[in-house]
Amino acid sequence: MEQLQKKYQELTFTDDFMFGKVLVNNPEICRRLLEVLLEIRIKKISFPERQKTIEILSDGKGIRLDVYVDDENGTIYNIEMQTKVKKELPKRSRYYQGMIDMNLIERGAKYKELKLSFVIFICLKDPFGYGLPVYRFENICVQNRDILLKDEAIKVFINADGDLTGLPENLAAFLQYLKGKVVENELVQMIDNEVEKAKRHEEWEVEYMTSYLRD
Numbered sequence: 001m002e003q004l005q006k007k008y009q010e011l012t013f014t015d016d017f018m019f020g021k022v023l024v025n026n027p028e029i030c031r032r033l034l035e036v037l038l039e040i041r042i043k044k045i046s047f048p049e050r051q052k053t054i055e056i057l058s059d060g061k062g063i064r065l066d067v068y069v070d071d072e073n074g075t076i077y078n079i080e081m082q083t084k085v086k087k088e089l090p091k092r093s094r095y096y097q098g099m100i101d102m103n104l105i106e107r108g109a110k111y112k113e114l115k116l117s118f119v120i121f122i123c124l125k126d127p128f129g130y131g132l133p134v135y136r137f138e139n140i141c142v143q144n145r146d147i148l149l150k151d152e153a154i155k156v157f158i159n160a161d162g163d164l165t166g167l168p169e170n171l172a173a174f175l176q177y178l179k180g181k182v183v184e185n186e187l188v189q190m191i192d193n194e195v196e197k198a199k200r201h202e203e204w205e206v207e208y209m210t211s212y213l214r215d
Helices: 016-024 027-038 089-104 169-178 186-198 202-214
Strands: 049-054 063-070 076-082 117-123 134-137 153-159
Touching (some): 016 063, 016 076, 016 186, 027 076, 027 117, 027 153, 027 169, 076 089, 089 117, 089 153, 169 186
Parallel strands (some): 117 153
Antiparallel strands (some): 063 076, 134 153
16 A cells, blocks of 8 residues: 555645645534635625535536535635645636636526636645735736726635735734745634634545545
8 A cells, every 4th residue: 555645643734634624524623724815704605515516518627626616605715725826827827717707607607697707726835936925916907006907707826925014914924934934813813723623523534545646
């Protein structure tokens, strides 16, 4: 039997399996995390769906999303954990956004039916090298940057290595948690408690071992 890269008891929130389990099984934590990352208010989210698979074309490249959520307004949120810096991450975000749109709209439907959507990558390393804690991208007019395209397709990259100066308390605490530091913060404590609880879940441990061998 091939040895696991990481034992189940060694998993942290930043490991893909644990990340999905904590958010999918705790909608309130997922909702509050989205509020912190995007600085918005969300009343209610539908039950998050881990590892949602979207395959539009039989001969095309499908995607498997870590966490897929929508809220009371129909806004779509896709949250991905990214532990390594990869050059193709921007184009990956573009592809994910396109596939989500194709999944949302039926043939013959009007384009206005496309919902506001966020593709969010939580990165442990700086994906762009500018030290920002949050990189948010929306399409704008090059000739006049006051003009937004308003296509409602937004990409957000959270950088755990970003500068914490002036950040809201909850976001700063979460970024520190991603780096392995548990600070006195309600959301961080909630997440960390769920991680410890998950480590005692025997069925999830078996699922983790089985999924690793399958992959």
